[in-house]
Amino acid sequence: xxxxxxxxxxxxxxxxxxxxxxxxxxxxxxxxxxxxxxxxxxxxxxxxxxxxxxxxxxxxxxxxxxxxxxxxxxxxxxxxxxxxxxxxxxxxxxxxxxxxxxxxxxxxxxxxxxxxxxxxxxxxxxxxxxxxxxxxxxxxxxxxxxxxxxxxxxxxxxxxxxxxxxxxxxxxxxxxxxxxxxxxxxxxxxxxxxxxxxxxxxxxxxxxxxxxxxxxxxxxxxxxxxxxxxxxxxxxxxxxxxxxxxxxxxxxxxxxxxxxxxxxxxxxx
Numbered sequence: 001x002x003x004x005x006x007x008x009x010x011x012x013x014x015x016x017x018x019x020x021x022x023x024x025x026x027x028x029x030x031x032x033x034x035x036x037x038x039x040x041x042x043x044x045x046x047x048x049x050x051x052x053x054x055x056x057x058x059x060x061x062x063x064x065x066x067x068x069x070x071x072x073x074x075x076x077x078x079x080x081x082x083x084x085x086x087x088x089x090x091x092x093x094x095x096x097x098x099x100x101x102x103x104x105x106x107x108x109x110x111x112x113x114x115x116x117x118x119x120x121x122x123x124x125x126x127x128x129x130x131x132x133x134x135x136x137x138x139x140x141x142x143x144x145x146x147x148x149x150x151x152x153x154x155x156x157x158x159x160x161x162x163x164x165x166x167x168x169x170x171x172x173x174x175x176x177x178x179x180x181x182x183x184x185x186x187x188x189x190x191x192x193x194x195x196x197x198x199x200x201x202x203x204x205x206x207x208x209x210x211x212x213x214x215x216x217x218x219x220x221x222x223x224x225x226x227x228x229x230x231x232x233x234x235x236x237x238x239x240x241x242x243x244x245x246x247x248x249x250x251x252x253x254x255x256x257x258x259x260x261x262x263x264x265x266x267x268x269x
Contacts, residue, residue, distance in 0.1 A: 004067030006030045006199045007052075007083070007168050012061035014047050020223055021047040025061075027218040027228045029168065029199040034190060036202045036210035038243050039220035045203050048220070049172055052201070053085040054078035082167030086157045088176065094146025098138060099127040101145045102160050130159040134192050150178045151185030158189050162198060169193055170201045175209050187213055207239040219243055 005028035014022040022044045029035040039045050050056040052063070054072030063070050065081060072078040078085075092101045099120075100107075108119040108126070124141045131138045134155050145153060154174045161169050171190065175183040190213045193200050204210050210217065217234060219226040219242045226242045 004064070006066060007201075008064045008067075009052075010062045010064070012048075012051060012058045012063070014051060014056065015059045022051070022058075022220075022223050023225075025218070025220070025225045027216065027225075029201055029216070031167070031197050031199050032194055033215040034194050034200040034202055034213050035216045035218060036204060036214035037218045037220065038204060038207055038210055038239060040205055040243060042222065043205075043220040043243075044223040045173075045205075045220060047223075049085060049170060049203060052078065052083060052168075052170055054083075082165060083170065084161035084164070084166035084168070085170040085172065086154070086161060086174065087172045088174075092145050092153060092157070095144050097142045098131075098145050098148070098156060099124045099141040102127040102130070102141075102156060102163075104160075106164070126163070130163045131155065133162075133196070134159045134189055149182055149185070151182035151189075154178075154186045155189045158193055162193060162196060166198065168199045168201065170203065172203050173205070174202075175204065175206065183209060205243075207236050207243060211236040211239065 008028040010026050012022055012025045013020070025044070025048065027035055027037075037045055037048060047056070051058050052072075054075040054077050057071070057073065063072070070081060072081070072083075075085075091104075093104075100123075103123055108122045109116045110119045111117075127141050128138050136152065136155050136159075145156060148156070154171075158169065158171070174186045174190075178186065187209060190200055190202060194213070202210060202214065211231075214231060216228060216230055217239060218228045219239065221243065
């Protein structure tokens with residue numbers, strides 16, 4: 001459908017019994033763009049991921065791909081539609097080699113009559129090429145993936161999703177457990193994925209990681225959308241205030257000032 005977004009969420013609401021986990025959340029992402037979903041703990045980010053990845057189904061609202069309504073009854077449905085999710089735990093086996101982790105049971109095979117076996121040479125070559133496309137030069141694909149840094153393991157997971165045909169890549173807090181340098185590595189991989197034409201949904205609680213790479217920002221607070229903004233319409237400072245709830249952040253600043261922890265005007269340059 002002309003003018004339709006690759007993936008669009010329209011007024012998504014999710015109830016768990018009487019508990020409202022998400023209410024009227026709307027946003028979209030297109031190929032070659034990054035939509036960042038920001039929120040503190042308990043904001044609804046996990047529920048958002050589970051709905052998009054087919055783990056849970058929304059109670060109300062519509063999900064569309066290329067203008068056509070879709071429904072994901074299972075993670076298999078979402079994957080078949082081209083939506084791949086890279087979770088924080090990465091689903092990797094630390095003692096297995098990089099190339100085995102890249103394929104995890106989906107390795108290319110050779111065959112002779114009824115006999116089939118893994119084509120190790122081709123598997124290694126593909127893993128090395130795909131990592132190179134993400135800007136990482138892998139010298140030895142036999143090295144255990146557990147010897148890689150956190151940022152490099154995230155890069156393997158992102159390259160793997162792209163190779164297996166993902167159109168939409170959901171990244172669940174990929175920088176949350178990383179230091180400054182390794183976070184930078186992951187942010188570069190997100191930019192590479194965007195350049196390759198993937199639509200990326202970057203889930204994070206850190207606006208300073210989101211802002212440099214994002215095209216659009218959805219802010220969640222206690223299950224409710226605080227708005228969806230194009231980059232040119234919002235600053236990183238405004239993102240931070242909306243995430244925390246502007247009134248709550250100001251109240252905290254006043255409390256700290258009263259306690260002598262922050263001198264008046266300390267937050268101003």
